[in-house]
Amino acid sequence: MSIPDFSNQFDSVVDSSLEWLSDHGEFLFNGLNVLLTGTYKSVLWCIAYPPYYVIAIAIALIGWRVVGVRFAILSGLALLFCNVIGLWPETVSTLALVLTATVLALVVAIPLGVLAGLAPSVDRVVDPVLDLIQTLPPYIYLLPAIALLGYGPATALLATFIVAVPPAIRLTSLGIRMTPREFIELGDASGVTGWQMFFKIRLPFAKPSIMAGVNQSLMMAFGMVVIAGIVGSGGLGESIYGAVRTLDIAKSINAAIAIVILTMILDRLAQHAARSRMGESQ
Amino acid sequence: MTTAKIDNNEVLVDCQSVWKIFGKNAPAAMNAVVQQGLTKTQILQNYGCVVGVSDVSLQVRRGEIFCIMGLSGSGKSTLIRLLNKLITPSSGKVLVKGKDLSSLTSAQLREVRAHHIGMVFQSVALLPNRTVLENTAFGLEVQGVGKAERFKVAEQALAKVGLSDWSSHYPSALSGGMQQRVGLARAITADPEVILMDEPFSALDPLIRRQLQDEFRQLTKELGKSAVFITHDLDEAIRIGDRIAIMKDGVIIQVGTAEEIVLNPADDHVAEFVAGISRLHLVKAQSVMTPVEPYKVANPGCDITRLAKTSLDADINELIELTMKSDRDALAVVDNGTVVGVITLRDLLRGVQGIPNEFAASSAASVLEEST
Numbered sequence: 001m002s003i004p005d006f007s008n009q010f011d012s013v014v015d016s017s018l019e020w021l022s023d024h025g026e027f028l029f030n031g032l033n034v035l036l037t038g039t040y041k042s043v044l045w046c047i048a049y050p051p052y053y054v055i056a057i058a059i060a061l062i063g064w065r066v067v068g069v070r071f072a073i074l075s076g077l078a079l080l081f082c083n084v085i086g087l088w089p090e091t092v093s094t095l096a097l098v099l100t101a102t103v104l105a106l107v108v109a110i111p112l113g114v115l116a117g118l119a120p121s122v123d124r125v126v127d128p129v130l131d132l133i134q135t136l137p138p139y140i141y142l143l144p145a146i147a148l149l150g151y152g153p154a155t156a157l158l159a160t161f162i163v164a165v166p167p168a169i170r171l172t173s174l175g176i177r178m179t180p181r182e183f184i185e186l187g188d189a190s191g192v193t194g195w196q197m198f199f200k201i202r203l204p205f206a207k208p209s210i211m212a213g214v215n216q217s218l219m220m221a222f223g224m225v226v227i228a229g230i231v232g233s234g235g236l237g238e239s240i241y242g243a244v245r246t247l248d249i250a251k252s253i254n255a256a257i258a259i260v261i262l263t264m265i266l267d268r269l270a271q272h273a274a275r276s277r278m279g280e281s282q
Numbered sequence: 283m284t285t286a287k288i289d290n291n292e293v294l295v296d297c298q299s300v301w302k303i304f305g306k307n308a309p310a311a312m313n314a315v316v317q318q319g320l321t322k323t324q325i326l327q328n329y330g331c332v333v334g335v336s337d338v339s340l341q342v343r344r345g346e347i348f349c350i351m352g353l354s355g356s357g358k359s360t361l362i363r364l365l366n367k368l369i370t371p372s373s374g375k376v377l378v379k380g381k382d383l384s385s386l387t388s389a390q391l392r393e394v395r396a397h398h399i400g401m402v403f404q405s406v407a408l409l410p411n412r413t414v415l416e417n418t419a420f421g422l423e424v425q426g427v428g429k430a431e432r433f434k435v436a437e438q439a440l441a442k443v444g445l446s447d448w449s450s451h452y453p454s455a456l457s458g459g460m461q462q463r464v465g466l467a468r469a470i471t472a473d474p475e476v477i478l479m480d481e482p483f484s485a486l487d488p489l490i491r492r493q494l495q496d497e498f499r500q501l502t503k504e505l506g507k508s509a510v511f512i513t514h515d516l517d518e519a520i521r522i523g524d525r526i527a528i529m530k531d532g533v534i535i536q537v538g539t540a541e542e543i544v545l546n547p548a549d550d551h552v553a554e555f556v557a558g559i560s561r562l563h564l565v566k567a568q569s570v571m572t573p574v575e576p577y578k579v580a581n582p583g584c585d586i587t588r589l590a591k592t593s594l595d596a597d598i599n600e601l602i603e604l605t606m607k608s609d610r611d612a613l614a615v616v617d618n619g620t621v622v623g624v625i626t627l628r629d630l631l632r633g634v635q636g637i638p639n640e641f642a643a644s645s646a647a648s649v650l651e652e653s654t
Contacts, residue, residue: 185363185401186401188368189366189400189401190396191391191396191424200424201409204410
């Protein structure tokens with residue numbers, strides 16, 4: 001068999017298996033689509049329904065509690081600015097997408113990370129999969145995702161979910177494995193059960209690392225905003241993608257500013273939330 | 283120092299020819315040791331295994347502080363971890379209060395560790411996210427004791443180590459010495475009969491270390507606990523231990539009281555350790571005192587009842603201090619209310635050199651005879 005033959009055959013196998021999957025898995029993928037879109041829509045409704053100033057004030061208040069007064073004022077003003085440039089609906093829908101994807105990612109990643117941290121056999125399976133996900137360019141899995149889930153927020157959510165999962169798994173399992181030896185000995189010598197060892201000793205030591213993972217997942221999700229725009233996420237990503245296609249520089253810069261504002265606000269909030277958790281130990 | 287009367291013959295921890303061999307081929311290496319009697323070097327060459335603890339037998343009795351002294355790599359840290367099965371022995375038995383640890387289920391083992399055998403670590407291992415009080419109460423928390431009850435007991439333990447004022451602080455606010463006190467309080471809170479001390483004071487500076495050594499000994503005796511105390515410092519072992527085991531290359535070379543070891547070292551290795559040890563705290567009044575009659579003959583004008591009084595087991599250091607405070611050149615040694623001997627300046631000088639008085643049927647001499 002010559003090389004072009006082989007490659008043609010491989011391509012047709014991939015194509016036909018994708019076809020098979022979309023034919024036979026229709027029920028499954030439709031269900032997934034409905035589930036993802038539904039989750040995204042309900043989150044979006046929660047933050048898009050109130051007027052813009054309510055959300056801005058709410059985030060400023062959270063910022064005041066978690067970070068400080070200066071941050072609260074700046075973040076409130078920055079969010080109002082998003083409205084001034086006429087991008088409030090887009091900002092809100094991007095926020096909804098990123099938050100939904102990150103939360104879903106954490107729900108999967110943290111338990112999996114804990115398992116991988118405790119059981120080397122799980123880690124041996126998970127690790128290469130994560131390597132694959134992290135090295136694979138997102139465009140590669142966008143096409144099949146569109147084929148299976150269609151153009152729209154479900155695909156965008158899935159793509160964002162996929163990049164948000166690995167850092168949280170990695171940092172959670174690292175944190176669980178990092179428990180200092182003497183504390184494991186302390187637990188054993190005190191007669192702890194397996195659960196007590198996990199909750200009273202391993203988890204507190206893993207917390208900073210897990211929180212770093214949460215932050216990383218959030219940042220990865222923000223990094224996917226524009227790519228998600230290509231597959232129909234709506235929001236700022238789609239504004240930028242549209243602006244790029246029509247070479248509308250002003251519009252693209254406006255949307256970029258809104259993304260930067262959102263990213264910085266959430267990054268600081270997540271970082272400070274993590275720090276105040278650890279604050280007990282300082 | 284008065285101590286409660288306890289049955290000193292009850293063996294709490296019984297270690298019966300215990301071995302620990304580390305490495306992939308450990309079981310095969312263990313077999314080779316049993317069947318062919320290979321040495322440590324042969325095991326390393328033939329099996330690639332390291333012998334951590336080699337045929338160790340020891341008994342820790344109730345109320346006794348048992349020191350295991352050895353340099354790094356001598357296997358002492360491995361040995362102490364065999365006593366609560368943090369490390370499982372390759373061969374031999376460890377019995378705690380008569381129960382063979384290897385025969386216990388994991389629940390029973392947890393029970394033994396929680397109630398009978400506590401541990402204090404060199405690194406202290408205080409959980410940084412918990413206050414001093416919460417750390418102290420950790421053992422009881424693990425056992426499922428209610429919050430109010432376990433905090434009450436923990437407060438009492440903290441009071442015993444003099445840290446009542448620090449209970450709501452986090453460990454990072456405490457100095458090394460204070461942290462080690464919390465470690466001790468944590469071990470006491472669970473009220474075990476035996477406390478395993480793994481080089482607890484090694485990382486502290488000398489002054490704090492001495493202070494803690496004294497406090498530890500006093501507290502352990504007051505509470506009637508037994509302790510196994512690991513150290514690389516013979517001075518520390520002598521200061522704290524009722525009995526001392528000297529360990530080298532995984533083997534216990536000699537077990538005995540400080541006096542026995544200093545006066546009669548088992549081999550050159552021990553002799554080398556002992557060489558630099560001051561006799562000031564080891565030689566007791568009864569070994570150097572001049573009996574009453576010869577003293578009266580030599581000093582007819584002296585009323586011995588008016589001399590400053592001391593006891594049979596006062597060491598040379600105390601005797602020197604007493605003599606310096608007194609306006610006379612002699613001390614009366616009193617036992618059960620009667621004067622049984624006199625310590626003169628000559629006796630003191632002899633004591634510093636570690637030579638017993640030729641008059642006294644010194645206990646040191648009799649110990650020598652017994653052990654040879």
